[in-house]
Amino acid sequence: MTLKALTIALALPLAALPAARAAEPDVVIGSIDDVSGVYADVGGVGAVETMKMAIADFGGTVLGRKVVTLTADHQNKPDIGASKFREWADQNGLNMLIGGSNTGVSIAMAKVAAAKKVVFFAVGAGGASLTNEDCTPYSIHYVYDTTALANGTASAIVKGGGKSWFYLTADYAFGTQLQNAASKVVDGSGGKNLGAVRVPLGASDFSSFLLQAQGSGAQVLGLANAGTDFTNSLKAANEFGITKTMKPAGLLVFITNIHSLGLEVAQGLVLTTGWYWDSNDETRAFAKRFFDKIHRQPTMHQAGDYSATLSYLKAVKAAGTTDADKVMAELKRMKINDLFAKGGYIRADGVMIHDMYVMQVKSPQESKYPWDYYKVLKVMPGEEAFGPITGLCPIAPK
């Protein structure tokens, strides 16, 4: 594994193109995401594509300056993400960075954003700490966070009668944050947490852990994991007949996961998403443009990249400058109305407040066309989903 990482690291400099010009400096937007690892389908190349779509839709220039992009693969390693970010800020005149999947990497990049005063959108990462103990004046958490996911899925399931919970938790920052958030919601709405098993990231077999979950006698199997960990654990739960006695709850699910699993396995699953391609004509039109290039429907992460880029460019235009402090002030003042969010706004602590959707996966009979996967159980208003300001972020007192 380390040799593999080394090889990729050697190839990495090729990914970054120098973009410095003398006279009228370009507006430089970067994306550092997982392009080659487990989250590559969720963000990856597709996320870069939507970023470029947003720039093109905005006209390709702002304040008479050309908008250019930089992209890199962080390989899910915080040090790589942070050093690439620092390099771009120092040498390439980076104005804004979109950080992709992985909470650990995003926390490291947020620290660079604060030090270099560069506007930072955390788009694919889940950890709510990004706008709490790890918040910075330049951080925005855009698409979803662990709080909103838990509020959506856990409260819907507890209300539907799933009172006792057992968690299968990915053993790293994101998994624990997600489990804690869900446990709080379950406790708060009259349910019971019966326990959890911490599973090493990228385990090759989940059946042993699932058997323990079944042994707990809980009604709900809370899957506090993501990516292939999520898909492999749900697939095994199905195979071992555990989904017959326990209701699975996907605490972070992307549409590409459902596509991999197939509806036969995934049907009935309750999950929370920040965006769905098949919501209205506007989202469908966007999805079609995306599909023609990437041959998959966009995830909430990828749609979020589009919206974040567009919001940034609008804010720069309104502020009349790329000065990070002034752009941040404008971002926190403006309303976000586009194909991703309606009436969204960025709160003092950096959370982008927008509606979240509690969804249920359709059965094969209910699904009428390719990628027709979700039905809406509930539209959660942003304030309810993301909860009140906690006061843990120093720039946003309670």
Place this chain on the structure above:
Amino acid sequence: MTQLFGIPVAVILGQLMLGLVNGSFYAMLSLGLAVIFGLMRVVNFAHGAFYALGAFAALLGLQKLGIGYWPALVLAPLAVGALGILVERLLLRHLYQLDPLYGLLLTFGLALMVEGSLHQLFGSSGESYPVPAQLQGVFNLGFMILPIYRAWVILASIIVCFSTWFVIERTRLGATLRAATENAPLLQAFGVNVPLLVAATYGGGVALAALAGVLSAPVILVNSDMGSSLVVVVFAVVVIGGMGSILGSIVSGLALGMIEGLTKVAYPEASNIVVFVIMALVLILRPAGLFGRE
């Protein structure tokens, strides 16, 4: 309920059974590695990639050509094995005169190329391969529910492992193979086509990996990383069993699967390192491995 060390016996039995399933995969994969290393002195780092290729061959066969699970069980290993022979003839054979490290580097590079290409072509999410109709459903063993397919994996693995052991240790062909490692020029003098034998050995070892890949396809999502996450553990299994020892790789594969299963109940967080802890201990106490010859 009866308990052992504070854990219900039923749970322990269940975990041992699941461990046996995982151990079956370890055994089949480490067997291929042991055959290749034992007879060719090549540390085949591409083993995980060939395992993934086996699964993808089955998947593509089903999606594009309508080839079902049972034919795929034979055809995918044959196809991947043929690819292995090609790799041996075109690339590996030039390195036999050099330090084994060169073979390791070559196969490692191959693994990166294969896995990178699969990632590029199929993405990172993985795809489902259906469980064949004959093996759907579950056995209720009393202490646990065992999907029929997993029971089949154990059975298949035991058949494959035993047959391989038998061919290499008990037949004339196996004797010739072993003679080729001891003294190739002498064997050649007897009129045996040694290069062909070596190529067939590599092809056979690789085909074993591909077979394990086909067997695992219905269990997990077929994806480009499926081999790289497993191959590291499998190397540890081979080291514990004794590099190149056929019996050692089979026994330690199954045993380590079960030990890992028990760790998953006792202390789940350590379940992905327990194999390496054992490897370290074995290397300290018995550097040649449990079944290795000094």
